[in-house]
Amino acid sequence: MEYSPTTALIVVDVQNDFADPEGSLYVTGGEETLPFINANIGAARDAGSVIVRTQDWHPEHTPHFAEDGGIWPHHCVAGTWGAEFHPELAGEGPVVQKGTSGEDGYSGFTVRDPETGEESPTGLEQLLRDRDVTRVAVLGLATDYCVLDTAVDSARLGFETTLLADGTKPVNVEPGDGARAIAEMVACGVNVE
Numbered sequence: 001m002e003y004s005p006t007t008a009l010i011v012v013d014v015q016n017d018f019a020d021p022e023g024s025l026y027v028t029g030g031e032e033t034l035p036f037i038n039a040n041i042g043a044a045r046d047a048g049s050v051i052v053r054t055q056d057w058h059p060e061h062t063p064h065f066a067e068d069g070g071i072w073p074h075h076c077v078a079g080t081w082g083a084e085f086h087p088e089l090a091g092e093g094p095v096v097q098k099g100t101s102g103e104d105g106y107s108g109f110t111v112r113d114p115e116t117g118e119e120s121p122t123g124l125e126q127l128l129r130d131r132d133v134t135r136v137a138v139l140g141l142a143t144d145y146c147v148l149d150t151a152v153d154s155a156r157l158g159f160e161t162t163l164l165a166d167g168t169k170p171v172n173v174e175p176g177d178g179a180r181a182i183a184e185m186v187a188c189g190v191n192v193e
Contacts, residue, residue, distance in 0.1 A: 001040065001043070001137050001162060001164060001193060002047075003043050003044045003046075003047035003048075003049040003137075004047055004048070004049060004135075005047070005048040005049065005132075006132055006133055006134045006135060007044070007047070007049040007050070007133065007134075007135040007136070007137065008049060008050040008051070008052060008128050008131070008133040008135070008136050008137070008159075009040055009041065009044040009049055009050070009051045009052070009136075009137045009139075010052050010053075010054065010108055010124075010136060010137070010138045010139075010140070010150060010154070011037060011041065011051065011052070011053045011054070011089070011139060011140050012054050012108060012138060012139065012140030012141060012146050012147050012150050013054055013055065013056055013076075013140050013141050013142075013146050014030075014033070014034070014037060014053070014085060014086050014089045014140050014141060015055060015056060015076055015082065015083055015084060015085055015086065015141075016081055016082050016083070016084050016085075016086055017056075017075040017076050017082035017083065018030050018075075018076075018141040018142065019031050019033075019034070019086040019089075019141060020086060023075070023082055024073050024074055024075045024082055025072060025073055025075040025076075025171075027141045027142045027169050027170070027171055028169065028172075029169045030141050030142075030169050031086065031088070032169070033139070033140070033141070033166070033167050033168065033169055034086065034088045034089060036139070036164075036166045036167045037089065037090075037139055037140065037167045038088070038089070038090045040137070040139065040164060040167060041090040041092050042090065044092075044137075045092055050093065050127075050128065050131050050133055051092040051093030052093050052094055052095075052096060052108070052124065052127065052128075053085065053089075053092070053093060053094075053095050053096070054095070054096050054097075054098060054108035054124070054140070054146070054150065055076070055083065055085070055095050055096070055097045055098070056075065056076035056083065056097075056098060056099050056105060056146075057076060057078045057083055057097035057098065057099060057100050057105075058075070058076050058077050058078060058083075058099045058100070058102070058105075059077070059078060059100070059101070059102055060077055061102075062099065062102035062103075062114070063102060063114035063115065064099060064102065064103075064104055064105075064114060070104075070114065076099070078100070094127060096108055096122050096123060096124045096127070097122075098111050098122055099111060102114070103120075105122075105146075106145050106146050106148075106149035106150075107122075107146070107149035107150050107152075107153045108122060108124045108146070108149075108150040108153070109121065109122060109124045109125050109150065109153040109154065109157065110122060110149075110153055125157055128159070133159065134159065134160060135159065135160045135161075135162070136154045136159040136160070136161045136162070137161075137162045137163075137164055138150050138151045138154060138161065138162070138163050138164065138190075139163070139164040139165075139166075139167030139168055140167065140168060141168065141169060142168070142169060142170055142171045143165075143168040143169060143170040143171075143178045143181050143182065144170040144171055144172065144173075144177040144178050144180070144181035145171060145181075147163070147168050147181070148181040148184060148185060151163050151185050151188075151190045152184070152185060152188045152190065154190075155185075155188050155189040155190050156188065160191075161189070161190045161191065162190065162191040162192070162193055163182065163185055163190050163191070163192045163193070164193055165182065165192055165193065166193075
């Protein structure tokens with residue numbers, strides 16, 4: 001990836017609950033992405049690019065969780081170890097938290113009311129527009145959920161968007177979900193490296 005001051009690197013949800021084998025919603029191999037992610041953070045920093053980290057930041061109870069009617073186990077509850085960034089993740093740039101009021105927070109750009117489906121912005125788009133960003137690179141966890149929705153939203157909003165596939169791992173709730181997510185991104189105009 002060629003970084004520049006008009007490029008943003010979006011590091012999606014590299015948090016303990018996803019990237020640590022002890023996490024409640026561990027993405028198999030999630031921790032293996034860290035050297036690649038950190039190398040890209042360094043390259044982006046050196047080029048003067050914007051670096052943004054997204055962070056699931058859920059309340060104790062939310063319709064997002066299985067115990068409250070959703071599909072996911074308890075994860076990334078605000079202020080807990082699971083919600084913290086993985087300790088090996090390079091600490092760079094602003095943080096955009098999502099799901100803070102119980103919304104489904106897959107995309108770094110939008111959150112969705114789990115009952116009405118109504119979407120609202122997180123502030124990420126405005127942050128990038130304020131910094132004159134035109135190109136976006138996306139990596140992190142997980143390929144078939146938060147990375148997928150973040151990359152698709154980025155392309156939909158008019159940013160030239162690239163998925164850095166070596167910096168992602170899928171959940172694969174169903175076998176092949178990760179590959180299908182990449183195909184969906186490509187169909188939505190996302191470049192894949």
